[in-house]
Amino acid sequence: MAKLLEAGDIVRLGADHKVYAQVPKHFVYSNRRGDFDLTRHDVKLGGDFDYMQGEYVVTKVTSDGGGTGHGPFDVYPDGHHVWCERVDGKYLVDFYQTGAFTAMIPEIEPVGKAELKFVRTA
Numbered sequence: 030m031a032k033l034l035e036a037g038d039i040v041r042l043g044a045d046h047k048v049y050a051q052v053p054k055h056f057v058y059s060n061r062r063g064d065f066d067l068t069r070h071d072v073k074l075g076g077d078f079d080y081m082q083g084e085y086v087v088t089k090v091t092s093d094g095g096g097t098g099h100g101p102f103d104v105y106p107d108g109h110h111v112w113c114e115r116v117d118g119k120y121l122v123d124f125y126q127t128g129a130f131t132a133m134i135p136e137i138e139p140v141g142k143a144e145l146k147f148v149r150t151a
Contacts, residue, residue: 031136033109033126038087039141040113044075047132048113048122052078071132081120085113086143094128105129 034040042048049071054061056077057070074082095107108128114121124132 031126031138033090034087034111034137034139035090036087037143037145038139039084039116039143040087040137041084041140042074042113042122042134043082044073044079046124046134046137047071047073048081048124048134049132050078050081050120050122081115081122084116084140085120085122086116087139088112088114094125094130 049069051067051069052072053065054068055064056072057068058064072078072081089112091110092107093110095105097104106128108125108130110123110125111134112121112123124130124134126133126135126137
């Protein structure tokens, strides 16, 4: 298993990766043709979403999202939840590295490291 990502890691997301993102309803729901209002949904970054591919900085990681199903032993554990921002600041996406979720990227390695700096403006 790949190392779990941490804040500051830079990752490259490509056509085979599935993430949660704000995308137009037109591309997600068959009864919403022509509706370009945004909705959060899991999408594969190929095809209609090629424009979202690129390098992303991991901005936050948590362990969350677990729950229970319908049976007494139907338990889903929390997962390693990763939030990212594309390096140009245009897109925010998130995905899980562990657990049982629809947007999973368990095997991903950082391609670099970023550092957060605060600059006084006033």
